Amino acid sequence: MAAATEIQLSLKVVMVKESNKVLYAEIDSNFADVLLSFLTLPLGTIVRLLIKHYGNNAPILGSLNSLYASLLNLDSSHFSSEAGKLMLLNPRNSLETECRKLKLQIDDTPPVQYFVCGNWTCASMYYSVKCLCPNSANTMTRTDLEIEEQSDDESVFTEKTSSFLLLDNLQIRTNTLASFFQILKSNGIKDTNALEERTLIVGLKEVNLCNIELLVFLPPLCFITFVFFIYICSHQIMELLKGSLLSKTPITDMVHLISSATATCNERKEFSACYFLPESKRRKQISSDSKRITVKVLVQKSTNRFLLTEACKDFIDLLFSLLDIPLGRVQSLLGSNTCLGSINNLFWSMRNLELLKHIKRIDSLMEPKIPPHYLSLHQVFSLDKKSSPLIYKQQDSNRVKSFGSASPGSGYTQMKMIDPKGEDGFVKGPTTFMVSDDMVVSPTSSTFILKTLNHLKIPIHDVEEKEVEVGLEEALSILKASLTSICALSEGLKPFLK
Ligand SMILES: [Zn+2]
Numbered sequence: 003m004a005a006a007t008e009i010q011l012s013l014k015v016v017m018v019k020e021s022n023k024v025l026y027a028e029i030d031s032n033f034a035d036v037l038l039s040f041l042t043l044p045l046g047t048i049v050r051l052l053i054k055h056y057g058n059n060a061p062i063l064g065s066l067n068s069l070y071a072s073l074l075n076l077d078s079s080h081f082s083s084e085a086g087k088l089m090l091l092n093p094r095n096s097l098e099t100e101c102r103k104l105k106l107q108i109d110d111t112p113p114v115q116y117f118v119c120g121n122w123t124c125a126s127m128y129y130s131v132k133c134l135c136p137n138s139a140n141t142m143t144r145t146d147l148e149i150e151e152q153s154d155d156e157s158v159f160t161e162k163t164s165s166f167l168l169l170d171n172l173q174i175r176t177n178t179l180a181s182f183f184q185i186l187k188s189n190g191i192k193d194t195n196a197l198e199e200r201t202l203i204v205g206l207k208e209v210n211l212c213n214i215e216l217l218v219f220l221p222p223l224c225f226i227t228f229v230f231f232i233y234i235c236s237h238q239i240m241e242l243l244k245g246s247l248l249s250k251t252p253i254t255d256m257v258h259l260i261s262s263a264t265a266t267c268n269e270r271k272e273f274s275a276c277y278f279l280p281e282s283k284r285r286k287q288i289s290s291d292s293k294r295i296t297v298k299v300l301v302q303k304s305t306n307r308f309l310l311t312e313a314c315k316d317f318i319d320l321l322f323s324l325l326d327i328p329l330g331r332v333q334s335l336l337g338s339n340t341c342l343g344s345i346n347n348l349f350w351s352m353r354n355l356e357l358l359k360h361i362k363r364i365d366s367l368m369e370p371k372i373p374p375h376y377l378s379l380h381q382v383f384s385l386d387k388k389s390s391p392l393i394y395k396q397q398d399s400n401r402v403k404s405f406g407s408a409s410p411g412s413g414y415t416q417m418k419m420i421d422p423k424g425e426d427g428f429v430k431g432p433t434t435f436m437v438s439d440d441m442v443v444s445p446t447s448s449t450f451i452l453k454t455l456n457h458l459k460i461p462i463h464d465v466e467e468k469e470v471e472v473g474l475e476e477a478l479s480i481l482k483a484s485l486t487s488i489c490a491l492s493e494g495l496k497p498f499l500k
Pocket of ligand 1: 122134135
């Protein structure tokens with residue numbers, strides 16, 4: 003990442019004077035790249051970044067915050083490997099190489115490091131991993147990996163010279179006269195005197211006051227009655243990320259420096275209980291290979307209230323793996339029907355044919371892949387994984403190199419790449435686990451069940467156990483509920499209870 007003081011992005015915002023709301027913002031490709039990069043962030047990274055930035059005031063993203071916290075607190079002994087737990091806590095972005103070119107980065111996940119075993123035969127992206135050599139002490143040593151550059155293309159997700167019009171609800175349009183007049187018309191703007199322009203400078207550090215003089219000489223557009231400038235810091239990019247998930251008007255929120263959390267509490271009531279796949283998609287997505295997991299649910303008979311869920315390691319793997327799914331993939335899995343603030347609009351905008359001419363890697367943004375080693379052997383969701391990099395050791399030396407998709411030529415031996423979590427999954431059996439309604443996971447404990455029943459004042463005769471089979475449709479329903487509801491399991495599973 004470049005030095006903090008060097009990074010600034012600007013956007014021109016056109017406001018409706020009367021309502022003091024943003025009509026649209028004119029953004030360049032650098033800003034559009036940052037915005038589109040939100041779709042590449044895994045859910046776990048988003049939760050981690052929001053907690054890191056906002057501390058105790060971090061917005062609550064459904065049940066994902068409590069799921070992440072319980073992952074952090076669950077003892078490493080319940081995982082197939084220590085590295086597996088680290089992988090889940092710090093999910094990798096399969097487009098991290100592209101995202102490192104962004105002018106303003108909010109994801110602070112460190113770059114991949116590579117480790118090799120004492121025999122220089124096995125390689126891993128994590129330190130605490132057992133190697134495959136029979137007579138090795140399994141000691142892994144960090145090594146510098148030389149990567150053969152594939153391209154020197156500096157653009158990330160949009161063509162460098164492109165500019166766009168961004169609506170307050172994150173719909174993105176091409177910057178053309180047709181788009182401009184369509185926006186005015188659809189908002190009933192007949193007189194351009196009703197509008198005013200502001201220029202926002204977004205950067206890692208607030209700009210000095212002396213910069214104001216420079217900006218004042220920028221020519222205002224003819225239809226704007228007057229122009230003034232606002233200076234804001236990178237905090238606003240985090241506000242934009244937060245707003246994209248929680249607010250219907252994230253750009254206005256950003257301009258006003260208003261927390262969007264209050265507005266979204268009301269919007270959450272619109273949450274529709276479960277996600278049912280449309281029949282056509284159901285036939286396509288549910289194959290005979292889809293894994294099904296049986297879980298037991300403890301409910302209060304008299305109220306049908308969801309108390310606890312007991313499940314094996316496969317279900318816990320499924321829950322923790324929700325944190326690895328990139329936001330763009332969540333949108334495509336749920337048909338963009340997520341009830342999240344405005345990110346759905348950004349996602350659907352990319353289907354605009356005119357816009358497609360300006361956006362690169364459209365498939366990667368709409369269906370980002372899962373990074374290598376993150377998928378379990380039998381997964382419920384049908385997700386594509388990014389291939390593990392091929393790593394070669396130069397014979398007669400200790401140089402380790404990756405050639406991307408190119409051939410290494412002679413003089414190189416391919417190293418064995420180790421799956422840090424083990425092929426069977428992240429969580430270790432045969433222990434069973436209990437999961438609360440907000441997805442807090444802990445090993446099954448009868449003491450805990452008694453405490454819960456005592457605390458809720460529920461007599462034993464009022465409790466019954468039900469069974470539910472979790473396959474693709476149920477898992478999608480849990481995923482959808484986890485984004486917006488603090489009762490993710492009951493919201494997600496209730497419609498499927500026998
Ligand atoms: Zn080895």
